[in-house]
Amino acid sequence: MERGVVADFFFRISDSDLWYSFWHTPIAVGSAALSLILIVGAGFAPFIAPFNPFDLATLDLLDSNLPPTWQVGGDPRYWLGTDDQGRDILSAVLYGSRISLLVGFASVALSLVVGVGLGLVSGYMGGRVDAIIMRIADVQLSFPAILIALLVDGVVRNIMPKEVHEELALYVIIFAIAISGWVQYARTVRSSVMAEKVKEYVQAGQVIGLGAWAIMWRHILPNILGPVFVIATLHLALAIITEATLSFLGVGLPPTTPSLGTLIRIGNEYLFSGEWWITIFPGAALVLIALSVNLFGDWLRDAINPKLL
Amino acid sequence: MISFIVKRLLQSALVMLSVAFIAFALFRFVGDPVANMVGQDTSTEERIQIRKALGLDDPVYIQFLNFTKNAVQGEFGNSFTLRVPVSGLMAQRFPATLELSLISAILALALGVPMGVYTAIHRKTLLSKAFMTISLMGVSLPTFLIGILLILIFGVVLRWLPTFGRGDVVDLGWWSTGLLTASGLKAIILPAITLGIFQMTLIMRLVRAEMMEVLRTDFIKFGRARGLSDRSLQFRHALKNTLIPVITITGLQVGSIIAFAIITESVFQWPGMGLLFIQAIGNADIPIMAAYLVLIAFIFVVINLVVDILYFVVDPRLRSSSESGSE
Numbered sequence: 001m002e003r004g005v006v007a008d009f010f011f012r013i014s015d016s017d018l019w020y021s022f023w024h025t026p027i028a029v030g031s032a033a034l035s036l037i038l039i040v041g042a043g044f045a046p047f048i049a050p051f052n053p054f055d056l057a058t059l060d061l062l063d064s065n066l067p068p069t070w071q072v073g074g075d076p077r078y079w080l081g082t083d084d085q086g087r088d089i090l091s092a093v094l095y096g097s098r099i100s101l102l103v104g105f106a107s108v109a110l111s112l113v114v115g116v117g118l119g120l121v122s123g124y125m126g127g128r129v130d131a132i133i134m135r136i137a138d139v140q141l142s143f144p145a146i147l148i149a150l151l152v153d154g155v156v157r158n159i160m161p162k163e164v165h166e167e168l169a170l171y172v173i174i175f176a177i178a179i180s181g182w183v184q185y186a187r188t189v190r191s192s193v194m195a196e197k198v199k200e201y202v203q204a205g206q207v208i209g210l211g212a213w214a215i216m217w218r219h220i221l222p223n224i225l226g227p228v229f230v231i232a233t234l235h236l237a238l239a240i241i242t243e244a245t246l247s248f249l250g251v252g253l254p255p256t257t258p259s260l261g262t263l264i265r266i267g268n269e270y271l272f273s274g275e276w277w278i279t280i281f282p283g284a285a286l287v288l289i290a291l292s293v294n295l296f297g298d299w300l301r302d303a304i305n306p307k308l309l
Numbered sequence: 310m311i312s313f314i315v316k317r318l319l320q321s322a323l324v325m326l327s328v329a330f331i332a333f334a335l336f337r338f339v340g341d342p343v344a345n346m347v348g349q350d351t352s353t354e355e356r357i358q359i360r361k362a363l364g365l366d367d368p369v370y371i372q373f374l375n376f377t378k379n380a381v382q383g384e385f386g387n388s389f390t391l392r393v394p395v396s397g398l399m400a401q402r403f404p405a406t407l408e409l410s411l412i413s414a415i416l417a418l419a420l421g422v423p424m425g426v427y428t429a430i431h432r433k434t435l436l437s438k439a440f441m442t443i444s445l446m447g448v449s450l451p452t453f454l455i456g457i458l459l460i461l462i463f464g465v466v467l468r469w470l471p472t473f474g475r476g477d478v479v480d481l482g483w484w485s486t487g488l489l490t491a492s493g494l495k496a497i498i499l500p501a502i503t504l505g506i507f508q509m510t511l512i513m514r515l516v517r518a519e520m521m522e523v524l525r526t527d528f529i530k531f532g533r534a535r536g537l538s539d540r541s542l543q544f545r546h547a548l549k550n551t552l553i554p555v556i557t558i559t560g561l562q563v564g565s566i567i568a569f570a571i572i573t574e575s576v577f578q579w580p581g582m583g584l585l586f587i588q589a590i591g592n593a594d595i596p597i598m599a600a601y602l603v604l605i606a607f608i609f610v611v612i613n614l615v616v617d618i619l620y621f622v623v624d625p626r627l628r629s630s631s632e633s634g635s636e
Contacts, residue, residue, distance in 0.1 A: 139324050142613045147568040147605070154590040154598065155331075158339050241451045248453045249575055251590050268457060268576075276461060283454050291449040 021303045028303075031295035038289050042097035049091035065275050081277040083263075084270065089277060092263055093285045099259040100286070103174055104240040108232055110178035111239075115185025116228060120216045122186060123193025134190070137183045145180040149242050152176035153251050166254055173252050177239050184231055192224035226304045233297035237290045244286050260286045310621070317617055321610045326377075328606040332599035333376045336386075337369070339595055385600040390592045395600045399582060404485050405475055406581035409573070410566045412497055413505035418559060421509040425516025429524065430543055440513065447510030452569055456503040456576035463499060471496045473578040504573040508562055515558055519551040560616045564609045 013019055022028050041048060064086040071081075080089040122133040140148065153176040157165050165172065196202060197220065205215045246252035247261030248268075255262055260282045267278030343359050351359075360366060364375055379385070385395040428437045464472035476492030478485045487493030523529065524547050532542050571583030578584065582601060589597035 135320075139327075142324075142564075142609055143606075144565040144568045147565075147571075150571065151602065155335060157590070158335070158593045158595065158598075237449070241449075245451055245453055245572060248451075249572065249587055251587070264454070264457070271457065271461060272465060274465070276465075279457060280461070283457065287450055287454065290451070291445070294445070294449050 018303055022299075025299055025303075027295055028299035031292045031299070034288070034292040035296055038097065038285075038292065039101060042094060042101050045091075045094040045098045049088075049094045051088040051091040053087040053092040053095055065270070065278075067275075068277050080281050081275075083266065083278045089281050092258065093260070093282050096258050096260045096263045096282055097285055097289065099170075099253065099257060100240050100243060100261070100289070103170065103177070103243045103253075103259065104236050106174045107177035107181070107239045107243075108236050110174065111181040111235065112185055112228065112232055114178065115182035116189050116221070118182065119186035119189025120193055120221065123190035124197055124212065124216050124220070130190075133186065137186055140180075140183050145238070146242055146245060148180040149176045150246060150249070150251065152179050153246055157251065166256065169253050170257060173243060173246060176246070177242050180242070181235055181239065184235070185228060188227050188231060189224060192227065193220055196220050196223055230297065230301045230304055233293065233300055237293040237297065240286070240293070241290055313621060314618060317614055321614050324610055325603075325606060329377050329380055329603060330373065332380070332602045333373050335602075336376070336595050336599050337365075337372065339593075380603055385603075386596045388589075388597050389594045391594075395596045398585060398597065399600055399604065401485075402580060402582045402585050405487070405579060406567065406570050406574070406583060408486065408488060409497065409500055409504060409579060409581060410563070410570055413501040413503075414508065414559070414563060414566055416501055416505040417508035417512055420505075421512030422516055422555070424509075425513040426520060426543075426548060428513070429517045429520035444510040444513055447506050450506075452503060452507060452572045453576050455506055456499070456573060459499045459503060460576070470499055472499065475580055500573050500577045500579050503576065504566060504569060507569065508566060511562065512555065512559065516551060516555055519554055520547055523547045523550045557616055557620060560612060560619075564605075564612050567605065567608060 022032075046052070064082055064084050066082040066086075068081045068089075080093070082088055083092065118133050122130045153173055156172050156176065157169075160168065160172075193216075201219060202215060205219055210219075243252060243259060244261030244264065247259050248265045250265060253259045253262050255266065258266070263282035264279050264286070267275070267280075267282065270278050343356050343363070343365070364372060367375075383396045383399075387393060388395050388398060391398065424440050428440050431437050460472045463470045471492070474496060475487045476494070476496035477490040478487050478493060479489045487497060524543075529542055529547060532546055537546075567583075570579075570581060571587060573579065574581045574583040575587050582604075585597060586601040588594070589601070
């Protein structure tokens, strides 16, 4: 029993059922490894990418629209070819993935905080507060999330002057996607809280005079985090796809901070003239990210709570 | 029953009212409506007159009342960029969106239900695994990427099918249809597949899950004990019980098809309402945005209301629980 705190922490993880299930499910290990590689690759894009696609000084229009290396006319410097501005596609994809993942993680985090907070309050307080929050959730749930994100983004973009929006586009899209996704967290947390709050440890807390906030955050929350993590993982894939879709439609991120969706939008104009690589490589990166995160999320859902849909 | 419907109606009215308010706020407070409507060379007096004519000097609640009154009659003013009434534009674009949505819904049902039934009954076969893989792809492949891939394969490489527009359209007076000409039919194939794939995977997964659930229940076991054939059990008994939730979800999905049509229409330059809306966002054409917002909310509210009431009628358990006062 003389282990340190850190060692104890790792022992508890490696001793858990989840850990065992993880290492005995090839799909889980594979998708986790792939996700990790993609996330690290995107995160360290400035160090890994052969070129900096935003550095205008290094761009040469003579290098524009070059096919991938293995095709006729390919240039060995540009493995996946170049776009209309002479940007290296591989570098653009790495930088674009970084922005896509950033938007994904940030909007999931915001959604999670808002959703879990409202769900806790709703489930624990009950009564009128609960009724109001759940009514709003019901209304929002009757519209598809992507439509809400599109509307929020479209409305905010028209309220702001153009220059302001160019600068804030990243935050606007994070906000729009986060707003469209909080309901699922709130509903799940609410129902878990309602099941937890009649248990003895909560009553014990109330008896010794703990405040509502302390009981909600310190005692109930840690017990209901399992399903929240499952939702967050699956939501991450959805958020990345939503961002790509909005950017593709031209209401997301501008070409100055191109995400994968923006790159696909730019490349789409060259599809008919045969320059397929400008679109297909960012598209493939997007699918790989979404697929690996989805597969991992599917495993997590089955491992933590098979009943959760 | 009556009280349930009244409650749902009130709730729907509230949703519509809040959407109408957002649309109104958009119209009234984003930029100056007068400046958006007139050209550069309009004098100040004329501007003031237009302001008066539009009632922009009235108190805000009266303006909102007028806006709502007009909206109920389908009147949203003129488009800022196209200078024609929005109601006409919408009416002109509506058939394209509806035809696309219906064809893809039919496609999704016609493929999704059999695939779901098959994968539920034969869980271990190769074909089942292939279907499940397709469904996973359907979830992970964004709609717009499916469209781009289809364009690349069938439009650019093989050159079999048109990749943009609606083809030739037959005007029936109140409805313009692309389903009666060869070029119109060819033009709808790729967009309909693009829009339908996601719904298809959803329906397939749902049918599979429900079917497996029903196949585990006692009445199926009892039927088997009674000596009914597998075929009769699967199709006459299990499938029948599976279809109620499937119909509900499909009904609810009609709304989401119309929403996803925005993406498909953008990819294929399909001249529907969704494309109009996306262009309106880009051009800050607020009357079109407001009209689309109200129309789409209305469609959603009606669908949800109908599905809720149908559910209530179909499932007797819901009725008795609300009558005993637990609702």
